[in-house]
Amino acid sequence: MDERERSRNNGVSGGGANGGLVYPVMTEEQIQILRHQIVAYTIISEQLVQMYKSFIAQQDFIGMELGNPSCDPLMALGARKISSRRHRWAPTPVQLQILENLFIQGSGTTRTKEKIKEITNELAQHGPVTESNVYNWFQNRRAKSKKRSAQFQSKTESI
Amino acid sequence: MDERERSRNNGVSGGGANGGLVYPVMTEEQIQILRHQIVAYTIISEQLVQMYKSFIAQQDFIGMELGNPSCDPLMALGARKISSRRHRWAPTPVQLQILENLFIQGSGTTRTKEKIKEITNELAQHGPVTESNVYNWFQNRRAKSKKRSAQFQSKTESI
DNA sequence: TCGATATGAATGAATG
């Protein structure tokens, strides 16, 4: 999606302050593409939300083994064992939830070092973590998002 | 969202046929809103699909009378089969032979995404397969090869 | 049913 977003902006002027004047920034065809994308995601989300509801209706207990009631079941998917010694860092469920939320809020944008430091401090309250861990996580998360978006594209382009 | 879409269209002209001329149809601010919406839906969909997958994985034992046609779009998004057992991809004997041959032949050449795509298309003639499957296979095959040579090393060291 | 092994897949970390 990033790629097409970029190409979409090619025709956009530098965004000068407009005094009530509207500049030509998108063709109608481009708008149609955008609307189709939004509609597609709307439908997909609605269907998945329905699934989710029936899911939690039947399986309230799943994902709660670690006893963190504040954790949305939707977010409690990457839970890992804490017991065994591990050589590489793995986010705790709480940390994962925080990270995922931040990722959504930031819309996948790159973080500055200051932001990384803040996030690291916040996460540190829920388990050991370094700034490198956070940095790597966001980097890998973006890659994951991108890869999955590509898969979406190839499978939903019929919509 | 419907509401905001409508309000967004208020400033759009009636969509007269344009002879190569671009009409002012959206401001940059509006585009930004749209982009954020799309990104948000992308990420939400990803998370919901993940939830859905884990749901299916744990639901293995329950009769899935929910397997109605309306779920088909979900399956198209990468989720596995609903009614039958969960399955992970496994190469057919023919596919495996092709992959092994390619692995021996191409020992050293870097496999670009183009190569992966070609190989996927070839394998697809002998059974369902995705590019990710092929990519993972080569990755795991390399690891396997490396581990074996390491074992060989340790055995010859004692001589 | 219970390990034991093989292997597809996910992901933290490293490299270019």
Place this chain on the structure above:
DNA sequence: CATTCATTCATATCGA
């Protein structure tokens, strides 16, 4: 950021 590696998890298969 794109690729790749190293490690780990999950599942399929098999034999006792």
